[in-house]
Structures are given as C-alpha cells and as structure tokens.
Amino acid sequence: MVLNPVLGKLVSKRVVLASASPRRQEILTNVGLRFEVVPSWFKETLEKSAFAAPYEYAVETAKQKALEVANRMHVKHLRTPDVVIGADTIVTVDEQILEKPVDKQDAYRMLSRLSGKEHSVFTGVAIIHCHSKDNHLETEITDFYEETKVKFSDLSEELLWEYIHSGEPMDKAGGYGIQALGGMLVEYVHGDFLNVVGFPLNHFCKKLAELYYPPPKHNVQHKKYDSIPSVDTFENLSDGESESSNFTEHKGASKLDSSGMCSSGAIYKSESSSSVRTGFIVPLENQNGVLKSAAKVPSKILDLMDGFRASKALFVASKLKMFDHLRAKGPLKAVDIANEVGTSVCGTERLLDACAALGLLEKTPQGYSNTDSANTYLTSDGEYSLHGYIIHSNDHLWPLFTNLESAVKEGSRQNHRAFGKKEEDLFKDYYQSQEVKQRFMAAMHSIAHLTARDVATAFDLSQFKSACDLGGCTGALAHELVQIYPNLKVTVFDLPEVIANTSYFQPSGQHTAPVTFVSGDFFKDNLPEADLYILSRVLHDWPDEKVHVLLSKISAVCKPGCGILLAEMVLDDEKKIRSTALLQSLNMLVQTEGKERSGSEYQHLLEQHGFTNVKIRLTGNLLDAILCVKT
Numbered sequence: 001m002v003l004n005p006v007l008g009k010l011v012s013k014r015v016v017l018a019s020a021s022p023r024r025q026e027i028l029t030n031v032g033l034r035f036e037v038v039p040s041w042f043k044e045t046l047e048k049s050a051f052a053a054p055y056e057y058a059v060e061t062a063k064q065k066a067l068e069v070a071n072r073m074h075v076k077h078l079r080t081p082d083v084v085i086g087a088d089t090i091v092t093v094d095e096q097i098l099e100k101p102v103d104k105q106d107a108y109r110m111l112s113r114l115s116g117k118e119h120s121v122f123t124g125v126a127i128i129h130c131h132s133k134d135n136h137l138e139t140e141i142t143d144f145y146e147e148t149k150v151k152f153s154d155l156s157e158e159l160l161w162e163y164i165h166s167g168e169p170m171d172k173a174g175g176y177g178i179q180a181l182g183g184m185l186v187e188y189v190h191g192d193f194l195n196v197v198g199f200p201l202n203h204f205c206k207k208l209a210e211l212y213y214p215p216p217k218h219n220v221q222h223k224k225y226d227s228i229p230s231v232d233t234f235e236n237l238s239d240g241e242s243e244s245s246n247f248t249e250h251k252g253a254s255k256l257d258s259s260g261m262c263s264s265g266a267i268y269k270s271e272s273s274s275s276v277r278t279g280f281i282v283p284l285e286n287q288n289g290v291l292k293s294a295a296k297v298p299s300k301i302l303d304l305m306d307g308f309r310a311s312k313a314l315f316v317a318s319k320l321k322m323f324d325h326l327r328a329k330g331p332l333k334a335v336d337i338a339n340e341v342g343t344s345v346c347g348t349e350r351l352l353d354a355c356a357a358l359g360l361l362e363k364t365p366q367g368y369s370n371t372d373s374a375n376t377y378l379t380s381d382g383e384y385s386l387h388g389y390i391i392h393s394n395d396h397l398w399p400l401f402t403n404l405e406s407a408v409k410e411g412s413r414q415n416h417r418a419f420g421k422k423e424e425d426l427f428k429d430y431y432q433s434q435e436v437k438q439r440f441m442a443a444m445h446s447i448a449h450l451t452a453r454d455v456a457t458a459f460d461l462s463q464f465k466s467a468c469d470l471g472g473c474t475g476a477l478a479h480e481l482v483q484i485y486p487n488l489k490v491t492v493f494d495l496p497e498v499i500a501n502t503s504y505f506q507p508s509g510q511h512t513a514p515v516t517f518v519s520g521d522f523f524k525d526n527l528p529e530a531d532l533y534i535l536s537r538v539l540h541d542w543p544d545e546k547v548h549v550l551l552s553k554i555s556a557v558c559k560p561g562c563g564i565l566l567a568e569m570v571l572d573d574e575k576k577i578r579s580t581a582l583l584q585s586l587n588m589l590v591q592t593e594g595k596e597r598s599g600s601e602y603q604h605l606l607e608q609h610g611f612t613n614v615k616i617r618l619t620g621n622l623l624d625a626i627l628c629v630k631t
C-alpha cells in the first residue's frame with residue numbers, strides 16, 4: 001500500500017485541520033500532510049438521544065466542527081480553504097457515550113466504568129471540500145466513522161487514582177490516552193490503534209482514494225478500493241482553480257506522439273494544471289485497461305526542490321505587474337502582455353504558462369486572465385494585496401536567503417553579505433533610502449492588512465479604552481481595531497521616518513474615530529499611555545535580552561488590568577509542526593537577531609514582567625494572537 005499518492009492529492013490544496021487535538025495534528029503531520037490548524041469553536045453539545053447510534057453522534061459532531069471552521073474562514077478571512085477536516089472521538093460502554101472528562105471525579109467515573117470490560121472507540125471524520133462561488137460557500141461533505149474495540153484490565157482504586165493524578169485523562173475521550181500511560185491499562189485492541197488516539201488514518205486514506213481515484217468504469221478489477229491505490233491517475237481530479245490537464249513529455253527519454261502515446265506504449269497524463277509541481281507524469285492504463293504501477297515519486301521532496309522556481313515565477317510576474325495588466329485588460333495573449341510590459345514574447349509565454357500551471361492564472365483560447373485570488377492578492381491595489389510583501393521577498397529576502405548557508409554556519413544575520421554593508425541597527429537597513437523604506441513599509445502593510453481582522457477579533461478587547469500599537473507602522477491594525485471597537489482610541493507609535501510616510505497607506509472614507517500617529521523609538525523614548533499595548537511582529541525581531549528591555553518598559557507604565565496583545569507566528573512547543581512559522585524563524589535568522597517563539601516561550605517572557613493569564617489563539621491566518629494582563 002502506497003500512501004503518498006493519496007495524500008499527494010492534497011499537496012496543492014489549502015488543507016485545514018479543524019481540530020485543537022495535538023494528537024490529530026501529529027498523526028497527519030507524521031505522514032507528510034501539510035495543513036493549517038484552525039480549532040473549531042463548535043460546542044460539542046448535540047443531543048445524544050437524538051441519534052440512533054453513537055457513531056452517528058460522532059460523525060455529526062465532526063461535521064459540525066469542520067463546517068464551523070469552513071464558514072468562519074470563508075466569512076471572516078476571505079480565505080476559503082479547499083479542504084477542511086474535522087474529527088470527533090467518543091467512547092461507548094454499556095450504551096453510554098463518554099467524551100472528555102470535565103474533572104477528576106468525572107474521569108474516575110469513566111475509568112471505573114471501563115475497568116475489566118471491552119468498550120468501543122468511535123471516531124467520526126468529516127472531509128469537507130469547499131468552493132467559493134459568487135462569494136457563497138459551497139461544500140461537498142464526505143464523512144465516515146471507524147470503530148475500534150479496546151479491553152481494559154481490572155483497575156484497582158489505587159491505580160485509577162494514580163493515573164487520574166497524572167493529569168493525562170483530562171483532554172481525552174473516555175478519560176485515557178492509549179498512546180501514553182493509558183496504554184498500561186489496555187489488555188487488547190481490536191482495530192485501528194490510531195482511531196483510538198483520535199484519527200483513523202487508514203480509513204481516511206481509503207476515503208481519499210475513493211474520492212480522488214474513482215474506479216475505472218470498464219474494469220471490474222478496480223471497482224472497489226480495499227487498499228489505497230499505488231498509482232496516480234488524476235482522472236476527475238480538480239486541484240484548484242484551473243481544471244485543465246495537459247499531456248506532456250515523459251520525464252525520461254520517452255517522447256509522446258501526438259496521440260499522447262508514450263514510446264513505451266503506456267499513455268501518460270500530467271498532473272492537474274494548477275498543481276505546484278510540473279512534469280509529474282503518471283501512467284493511466286495499458287491497452288488491456290489495467291493500471292500500470294508508477295515508479296515511486298518522492299513528491300514532497302520534488303515540490304521542495306522546485307519551490308524556489310515557483311516563488312521566483314510569482315515574484316517576477318508581480319514585479320512586472322502582469323497581474324495588474326491582466327486585471328485591467330485580460331484575457332490577453334502572451335504577445336500583448338509582452339508588449340505592455342516590454343518583455344520578450346517567448347519568455348513571457350513561459351512565465352505565464354508556469355503561472356497558469358501554478359493556479360495563479362487561467363489560460364483559455366482567448367488568452368490569460370487572473371484567477372479570483374490573483375485579483376484579490378496579487379494585483380498591486382487588490383483588496384488584500386500581497387504585492388508589497390512579494391516585492392520585499394524578491395528584493396530583500398531573496399538575497400538574504402541565498403546566504404542561508406552562511407547564516408546557519410555562523411548563527412547570525414547576513415545583511416552584510418547580501419547587501420554589502422553591516423548596519424548595527426536592524427531598521428537602519430530598511431530606512432537607508434526612501435525607496436527601500438517604502439518597499440519595506442508596503443510589505444509590512446500587506447501582512448498587517450491581511451491579518452488585521454483576525455488579530456483584532458482573536459479576543460474580545462472591548463474592556464480596553466485606549467491602545468498603543470508599538471511599531472504599528474502604517475496603522476493597518478489600528479484602523480481595523482477602531483472599526484471593531486468603536487470606543488477604542490488607538491495610537492500608532494513608530495520611528496519618525498516611518499510616521500512621516502504613513503499618509504499613502506491611510507484608508508479613505510472611513511467614518512470611524514481617527515487613529516493617532518506618534519513618532520518615537522520604543523527602546524529610547526517614553527511610551528504613550530494606554531490600557532492595551534500591542535506588539536505586532538515586533539518581538540520576533542529581537543533577541544530575548546532586548547525583549548526583556550521592552551517588556552519591562554511596558555510593565556513599568558502598565559497599571560493592573562492593562563494588557564499586552566502580541567501578534568506573531570506562534571511555534572508549537574515542540575517546534576516540529578508549524579512549518580510556515582519555522583521557516584519564518586529562518587527568515588529572522590538571515591536578517592535579524594530575533595526568532596519566532598513558541599506559545600510557552602512567549603508565556604515565560606511575559607510572566608517574568610508580571611503579565612499573567614496568558615491566552616494564545618491560533619487564528620488560522622499568518623499571525624496568531626496572544627493576550628495577557630498585568631496583575
């Protein structure tokens with residue numbers, strides 16, 4: 001059984017796991033799935049007696065968890081995911097459904113019920129495929145459940161309480177974790193072990209196989225998949241916005257003739273056109289209609305090898321403002337765009353084809369046109385334009401990243417190698433010239449604007465009457481905050497050279513209270529008074545010593561009840577899951593003395609300055625939010 005081709009179907013999709021369960025995250029990460037985690041806010045309160053069988057309850061709960069996230073992301077983030085996965089695990093014994101214990105007594109009741117008996121563990125799973133059509137969310141729901149039978153030994157009172165006091169039962173269905181200490185209570189397991197842990201991986205892969213590899217109609221041999229197919233047919237598969245798929249050349253020496261027939265006799269079809277990787281050729285069927293097995297393809301590694309090519313294609317198309325031209329005049333042929341932007345026709349055609357294959361453009365006989373995402377994110381004045389950050393990535397981060405090897409060897413920033421001079425002060429690099437400063441501000445504005453709503457609504461901030469956004473740059477977050485909390489007055493505090501250049505970025509025609517801009521250096525000058533201090537993408541710029549300086553300064557002016565709101569990419573505590581944030585930490589290595597930190601690292605830093613009740617929200621967007629209060 002080869003798992004990769006099935007999970008490979010999800011490679012080019014935005015996959016969201018609608019679950020806070022670290023076990024589910026680990027199970028899916030371990031098999032190489034790349035996904036965002038957006039915990040569901042759906043409360044597990046469905047009326048159990050309304051369901052004929054316990055598994056129906058688990059499936060419905062899983063479905064509601066996933067739907068809540070799909071809807072929230074669609075409405076709140078304007079970032080409709082492609083696939084949302086939800087799951088719910090329950091234990092049933094003596095016709096009773098057990099979920100997570102609410103306290104130790106509850107855990108005791110559950111575990112003493114399970115003692116010496118066989119029980120069932122059901123996990124319901126929902127896989128929701130999402131599409132945004134005319135701004136409405138359309139969903140296709142696939143659900144299933146898996147049952148595993150588990151028998152416990154007889155448990156003595158002493159053992160029970162020792163186990164409960166370990167703390168392990170509290171966040172686990174039925175009050176035990178089979179993967180850890182709870183494994184010692186188990187006499188046997190019949191069925192999928194991972195199902196008990198919280199996610200039936202095998203059944204999940206089979207479901208994906210059913211969805212993505214519908215059996216060939218004319219071949220009874222393949223009507224039903226009892227195992228996950230080891231070849232990749234890509235039939236009936238849509239991998240994003242563009243659905244066309246092309247015949248192409250085999251990677252090896254064999255060439256296709258005009259019928260798409262390879263010289264070896266097998267028919268080859270390329271991966272769907274919008275997938276990130278190109279040239280992945282897979283056999284369909286030989287003349288007898290029997291699937292021929294493909295050579296194993298390390299698709300994840302190939303994707304990573306090609307990643308820089310895809311990034312650079314995006315950067316160049318953005319830099320040449322091709323998305324702007326296409327929005328204004330598309331569909332356009334390559335020759336027309338080449339004329340507009342002053343580039344070669346052959347080079348432009350290849351770039352546009354690559355962008356279309358990457359799902360950024362649509363290619364039709366009329367020419368190339370923008371996808372909805374390109375209009376929203378890639379045009380220079382799109383509603384959530386990332387153009388500023390893309391140009392910053394091309395002009396500033398790319399040269400720095402070419403020196404990653406030196407950064408890793410030396411453990412320090414590489415600005416001197418990339419740009420030929422060494423500035424002691426990080427921001428002097430950015431503010432050395434008007435052009436670089438504006439590019440940097442546009443980049444920061446892109447991310448701040450894209451994430452502002454999620455950061456502003458991650459917590460209820462209505463108890464705060466005044467806020468000061470330290471290093472708040474163009475005020476994108478400040479403007480969002482005053483819209484959401486009309487009673488809040490927000491001051492943006494940033495370096496004089498930044499404040500002098502903010503006017504270009506101000507929203508027009510807003511009827512909300514204005515945002516005030518004050519210039520100063522938060523390390524050197526007095527901080528404006530406020531109930532809430534905001535540090536968005538600030539602490540990650542600095543090493544711990546500087547973070548302490550800043551936090552102690554804030555703590556000194558904070559009265560009890562005042563708070564700090566951090567917006568950062570939060571790493572998981574083990575630093576092994578959140579690849580975007582971990583790559584961002586490398587990004588900090590090549591250009592700053594700072595780093596990304598985990599939730600517990602932030603908590604520790606904040607608590608040392610008297611900020612407690614530290615709450616962390618993973619928003620599902622690029623920045624997460626942390627709120628704490630001075631006690």
Ligand SMILES: O=c1[nH]cc([C@@H]2O[C@H](COP(=O)(O)OP(=O)(O)OP(=O)(O)O)[C@@H](O)[C@H]2O)c(=O)[nH]1
Binds near residue numbers: 022
């Ligand atoms: O042996 C084990 N059994 C169960 C678990 C963990 O228990 C929970 C089950 O709870 P639920 O399905 O409601 O999921 P949550 O953790 O609340 O996360 P959601 O955000 O998805 O609701 C689950 O975490 C299992 O992993 C275990 O660890 N071992």
